[in-house]
Amino acid sequence: MKTSVVVVAALAAVLFLAQSYASLAGASGPRVIIVGAGMSGISAGKTLWEAGVRDLLILEATGRVGGRMHKHNFGGINVEIGANWVEGLGGDQLNPIWPLVNSTLKLRNFYSDFDSVVGNVYKENGGGLYDEEYVQKRMDRAYEVEELGANLTKKMHPSGRDDISVLAMQRLFNHQPNGPTTPVDMALDYFIYDYEFAEPPRVTSLQNTQPTPTNADFGEDNYFVADQRGYESIIHSIGSSYLSTDGNGKLKDRRILLNKVVRQIAYNKQGVVVKTEDGSSYRADYVVVSTSLGVLQTDLIQFKPQLPFWKIAAIYSFDMGVYTKIFLKFPERFWPVGEGKQFFMYASSRRGYYALWQSFEREYPGANVLLATVTDDESRRIERQSDDQTKAEVAEVLRDMFPGADVPGPDQIDIYVPRWWSDRFFKGSYSNWPVGVSRYEYDQLRAPVGRVYFTGEHTSERYNGYVHGAYLAGIDSANILINYIFKNEEYKVRGKYDVEDDLIAQAR
Template identity: 70%
Template sequence: MNPIWPLVNSTLKLRNFRSDFDGLAENVYKEKGGIYGRAYVQKRLDRLDEVEEGGAKLSAKLRPSGQDDMSILAMQRLNNHMPNGPASPVDMILDYFKHDYEFAEPPRVTSLQNVVPLATFRDFGDDVYFVADQRGYEAVVHHLAGQYLKADKSGDIVDPRLQLNKVVREISHSGSGVAVKTEDDKVYKADYVMVSTSVGVLQSDLIQFKPRLPAWKILSIYQFDMAVYTKIFVKFPRKFWPEGKGREFFLYASSRRGYYGVWQEFEAQYPDANVLLVTVTDEESRRIEQQSDNQTKAEIVEVLRSMFPGEDVPDATDILVPRWWSNRFYRGTFSNWPIGVNRYEYDQLRSPVGRVYFTGEHTSEHYNGYVHGAYLSGIDSADILIKCAQKRMCKYHIPGKFD
């Protein structure tokens, strides 16, 4: 079982809903209005599934080291005989939904061997749930923290060891210990340090390591991808989109791949909220982060008026645009395993450097990019550190690149 599921569903009882993708073939909108026929879209979806099945068989035959790995796009070419991948608006949006909507980067970037079959779906099933709870998904983090940090009667963490709103700018390390310096010039000394920032932050200049991390470590950090995945919430004065069973998700088949393509309505989750969610990724995310919210709002309304030409689509009254890429504490949303990175570089990515240890979703062996990956990698990294600190088992073995 996914270790996060019992926390969400049983322990915290966070309000959540199964995402209903079953009617997707009936909800693909043309660029200038109208809906594609269900039979046609289903045929294209079935072909995509056939290609992915072929990719799974091919992936299983590749050597475990990763030296034979290829991109998902290369696999698609082998199975689909499309020289440049999906090209029609329908094929592009279905391809985007299958891959970018999951990994936040296109098939030409993503590693076949590490995502086909996808370990999360293979191990835990492919049902997806949306948390729609006022406590927020962060309630999971607070619950876990409350198991080992002091909390008051209301459950708020009050442990003096926890230092919030401290920006780490420098980590000095030697054979005898570490010193962590924050932006307010405070210094914290310890025997070891665990660095749990995103790989995007590690790729930035936010934290300086003294002495510098070795070349092999820096290279492994730079070779991984920090993807950008943006869920934009848009509020309207009234509904104008279809609702009901099989209508939760709908797609916009633009001739511009990834342009406001995947939509979700919230009739069940937030009744009468009149809110739509549209997801963009990668270059579109970066472009949108650099423009004003009003400009993004205008683009979204223009797309919706193209999708629903027979409806009186009003102007949006509010919008929420996350800016993960611009935020110096994230520099992206989650990691994606790119083509060219094999198990060797991954082992280097999570390997400690002296008394400096690393953890985070990007160090999860099978579930990078997911919350359960972050959770499980935290346990693994802590185990590696504890073995060194308490049992003097400090040697971390990295198999050769092609072992």
């Protein structure tokens, strides 16, 4: 009798496991859970769907689709608190995001005249504008050194073993050997590097940012998206090919579950079990994790068993930058506007202290809104302090720049400060490629672990940190899974100094 009970129990357990992972043999193909409904997650889902993988479930931690593409109503207008530009236009290749923005959805967008910033560099302590000719000479020298750095990378081993930091390159060419020290040089250096990569030259890889692959492939023009539908509309448009939408074209599908905070991913050779903070469990054959690099570097999601050391080491080898857009609304406009006045800088003796400013007069006429951008340590500092303190600092800086203007007091300023670094669902703005890591670590970063697959802008070797990088990463990661499902092809990490692979890369 005891033996019969044991046999029945064993059969029941086998039946339970078979039912749990029955989708492998189901007519609809394997079941895939996608963690995150941002650009990469939605892009990966579309690629899987088009390949015939139709049993999809998307678990999103927040209450919205879009991830780090997020519009926010501020002062009666929708502004982009995350991604804002289509970066990389005017080159031989077409940025894949541009047709969606400019043709499919026809989102309002504006050319960003960054070159004009040299005529709008303000001294601290109420000294007015720096002489434009002087600033231009300093900028020309900075760009000359940047070009020397780009040429240097062509001589480096493709594996990245010879890589140095951008600051080391500047020292090599005797350009500010101890780093930029004058307010103007610090401001221009910040504009060229920190404003782009969200981290300073001392930590940023030379070989993998000079030239920036986005500019090399797609061109150097940038267009600022300022549409009340939001830049995130392109994610809804991409997803609409396989997911249902509401009357406004926004994704609203039973296969997208919002406010589902994934806390654990258990995996073995048979499949995966994803557990959420509300106590729910979801079983599937595979899972695609599209959370940010910042989230992967925290303990928000526990993997059972723990990810192997090589994977953890790759995750922690990369940086999650913090790029903060501070939105400020005033009762009246007191700053100059017009041709060549879109961007201006504050050359503080404290690097990165409210350095970059943008007027919204062209994009949102009459809104009286300014955008101040800070990054890295300044971002973290400002996230930790109160908005009242930030308004007081902003008012003081603006009085420095415009001493003769009627700059309102902090109590008359409306402010919105996104806090990407403090948000446990993001923990930063976008990834940066630091010195010391190479395409080998990138291979490891996007490599699957068993039935757990990874995607996100941080897994895009050429375009990390960009919207098009997130979009293409979703496609690439989905194809890695598709090749395994239909061709039984396992993803292989190239050798760190694989000469054959490197010669092929050089030939391309």
